[in-house]
Amino acid sequence: MESKNKKEELEIRKASSYDINFPDNKYLENSDKQRIQKAVTDGGISIGNKTFISEKELNKLLVTDRKGVTNAMMSTPPGDLKKVGDVEYMSTPHLQKEISQKRQQPRSITEQEKLGYAQDCVNAFSNNEELSRQRAIEADLITKQRAQLGKKVIKERKSKVSELSGKPLDGMAEVHHKDRVADKPERAFDPTNLAVIRKDEHSEYHNSDYPQNEKGYEQFEKKYKK
Structure with missing residues (x-):
């Protein structure tokens, strides 16, 4: 038996197709905030109700270089990786863990603010109103069936x-x-x-x-x- 939402679960959508209410951060420059927001909208996708971010944009969200991204991808459990075409994506729950770990390290105030804002922006995408409503509908369907x-x-x-x-x-x-x-x-x-x-x-x-x-x-x- 398969859920009636099986077709939706396989649907891939870009983050830019959602209405995302990004938060503000009074301690960061507008250019920094826009860079982080753009990384989410350009690199984010949803597959069904789950969300992922492209490896191509992770350096801006993890505040690191390409080698740092490679290290993060290599240490990510297979279940938190998804390949779409030629691009590898990291699940947003695992990305949040990576960011949390970095925030616990000794870093400058600016880096800490960027990492914190990246967390907030990723959360704004992964828990946007449309996806949250979609998950609630599916939960009701599971209960009924x-x-x-x-x-x-x-x-x-x-x-x-x-x-x-x-x-x-x-x-x-x-x-x-x-x-x-x-x-x-x-x-x-x-x-x-x-x-x-x-x-x-x-x-x-x-x-x-x-x-x-x-x-x-x-x-x-x-x-x-x-």
Whole structure:
């Protein structure tokens, strides 16, 4: 089963297509503020409800040179990188982490102000009114569709045995989210995040000490694959 918003989730839009209310900063020159704002509008994109910034503009937001950008890109987890055409993009949540780390380092007042303003401008883009409304609509959709998700997945897969243990379902079939909806709502309808398992197995996992995420489920799964 896929969300009705699947098509929207794949849509790529430029930051310049959104109405972004950039904040002010009384301590920076107008030229500095405009440079940072332009880096966001020129380098920002959204893919569905997620936002990214082009590596070509990161030097202005991280207040560094090209080598500094290369180092930042190399240390970024694969899940926070996205390649569109020939251009590599960094997710805005990870970019915010990078900026936060730099702000905790001994830097000049001007650098600190630029980094702080970059954070504010990236936030203005990633949480603009249109995207925020879009996320809220999707959250409502997930809530409405989730109640029927289990029955639909089991029917579509024609499940007879547990995908975890291979045991007959015997009327005890339930659908498990490997990554919890509370943690990753964007994966609520992702087929690769869903597993049809027995009710007793489901309860055993959730009552266990295994991490309650995809990696934890993979560890739990090994118990049944021995």
